[in-house]
Amino acid sequence: MTGRDFSLPKSARLRPRPQFLAVQGDAKPRRSRHFTLLWRPNGLTQSRMGITVTRRVAGAVGRNRVKRLVRESFRHFRAQLPPGLDLVVVAAPGAPALGLSQVHQELWELCQSLTAPEPLA
Secondary structure, eight states: OOTTOOOOOGGGBOOSHHHHHHHHHSOEEEEOSSEEEEEEEOSSSSOEEEEEOOTTTOOHHHHHHHHHHHHHHHHHHGGGSOSSEEEEEEEOTTGGGOOHHHHHHHHHHHHHTTTSOOOOO
8 A cells, every 4th residue: 555545445345244243243342422343353464344334323325424434534544553453333323413524533543442452341
């Protein structure tokens, strides 16, 4: 990936349902007000991302808007993520009302927490 290459190839996305289920099955969650980030190591050299927005969050237009904003944010900080992770972003109610900068900020903080040590229970 070059210095300013913000593309998001298909290889960087979780696509079929079994990939989502594999992440959700043994994921470690991180939560913010509008998003839950599920993650697990994938054994690859790059991180991949998938997005889940249910009908409880918004209608079709709102769900598609949230997915576009999350993808755009992921494009911009994908290079700073630790390699070899599968991430699933689950949107919560209220997410469609956010702007791009708010989505970017919440997801960036969640992804930054991936490098922080796990809190002891």
